[in-house]
Amino acid sequence: MKKIILASFFLTILWGFAGCGSKESGTDPFPADLTITLAEGNCFSEPLEELSGDVAYQLYHLEDYGVAREDLTAYTALRSSGSTCEEVAELTFSSGEMAELGQQALENYLQTQIDANQNYRPAEIPKLEGAFLLCRGNVLVLVVANDISAAQAILEPYT
Amino acid sequence: MKTKLAVLLMTAVLLLTSCNTSPQAILSENDFSRSGVSGDHAPASSPDPGTSRSDITPPAFPQKPGAKYSAPVSPEPEEIFYDFTKPAPESAAVDNAYFEDAAFIGDSRTDGMLIYGGLGTGDNLTHNGLTIFDLESNPCFSRNGVKYTALELLEQNTYCKLYLCLGINELGYFNDIEFYDAYLDAIQSIRAVQPSAIIYIQGLIPLNEGVIQATGGKDYLTNDHLVIYNDLMRQAAQEAQVVYLDLYSSFVNEDQELPEEASRDGVHLTGNYCKLWAEYLRTHTVDPSALGLDQEEAS
Secondary structure: OHHHHHHHHHHHHHHHOOOEOOOOOOOOOOOOOHHHHHHOOOOOOOOOEEOOHHHHHHHOOOHHHOOOHHHEEEEEEEEOOOOOOOEEEEEEEOOHHHHHHHHHHHHHHHHHHHHHHOOOOHHHHHHHHOOEEEEEEOEEEEEEOOOHHHHHHHHHHHO | OHHHHHHHHHHHHHHHHHHHHHHHHHHHHHHHHHOOOOHHHOOOOOOOOOOOHHHOOOOOOOOOOOOHHHOOOOOOHHHHOOOOOOOOOOOOOOOHHHHHHEEEEEOHHHHHHHHHOOOOOOEEEEOOOOOHHHOOOOOOEEEOOEEEOHHHHHOOOOOOEEEEEOOOHHHHOOOHHHHHHHHHHHHHHHHHHOOOOEEEEEOOOOOOHHHHHHOOOOOOOOHHHHHHHHHHHHHHHHHHOOEEEOHHHHHOOOOOOOOHHHEOOOOOEOHHHHHHHHHHHHOOOOOHHHHOOOHHHHO
């Protein structure tokens, strides 16, 4: 019986270190200035506009995926106001479980963006298809860059 | 003799009294006939005799069955008065709660206004590239995996305000009569599913053609054609008796175009200008009673 309990304990620890859900609320595996580094790193073709947390919450349809507004505990979201599909967002959730739900929401958001721009702005599709969506612990990072390789260079330590 | 004189005097007084009341009776009859309601079914209360007949605008637009506009919605004629020949005048600013029961139908420009304008509420029924021709035919809206047209989504809720802003993507469609007819059809269809809502037609915000060219935008995006469309939209609003919002005049500069700093591609507004758009909406609202709309019943 003890062996089973110990095995379960170690399995839980191991699972906790793997991917989304690995960190407890409040820890940030990405550098605090990652979005600024990306914004200033020639990744985007235009200055991006800042979004409020409420707008980001609505825009990414987090509620539809079971994430309450209070589960989005911190955010930085910069986005084109319509000229392009470029954007960068770092979203911190109350738990790894919430971050996983947020990841599903953002995956759907990216697909919706691809569908909505396929005929409207086909030049934006490679940016959306080359988007980075990284999840570490309770933090999600989304990057839709103009210069994908420049973004890749900055994000490489985390991919 | 005195008795006969008294009777004659009383008869004269009675006759004079009845003469004074007859104009009101004529006005009432005319009002009811204009509204398509026979005298047998006329409301008990008479219209205000102080309102001239020219103040009362008849619903000239063809109505779909069930539309509330076709009925004499208010017994007080002055309450259904609104000057549809002019854009909505500036009004006292409302707060964002005003837009809680509003829906915004539009293209990517309206989407930008909803994201960056700061209203923070209202249903977003926008889609990139949406046109006035798409409202009933293009199932481009996805909800829980099901595709809907804009009109089908409208049918699912009750709104008190509907903001419509479409026309930019149609600038490459060189058939102005069809554009005009499509706007009239759209208004009629929207009114049929949302009979109590105030329908606001938003005139198109100008473009910056220099920025459009510099950023590789479409060459059919011109202010010359946009001005023609705005005029058609204003006429459609007047014809259909809905509110027209003259956003163009608030955004055009001395060169008759959108200021260069207002957009990075000459079409979509930057965040600050989206806030100006939202502020325009807050300060150009119309009381539903002025349009003869009974929103208490709807809510």
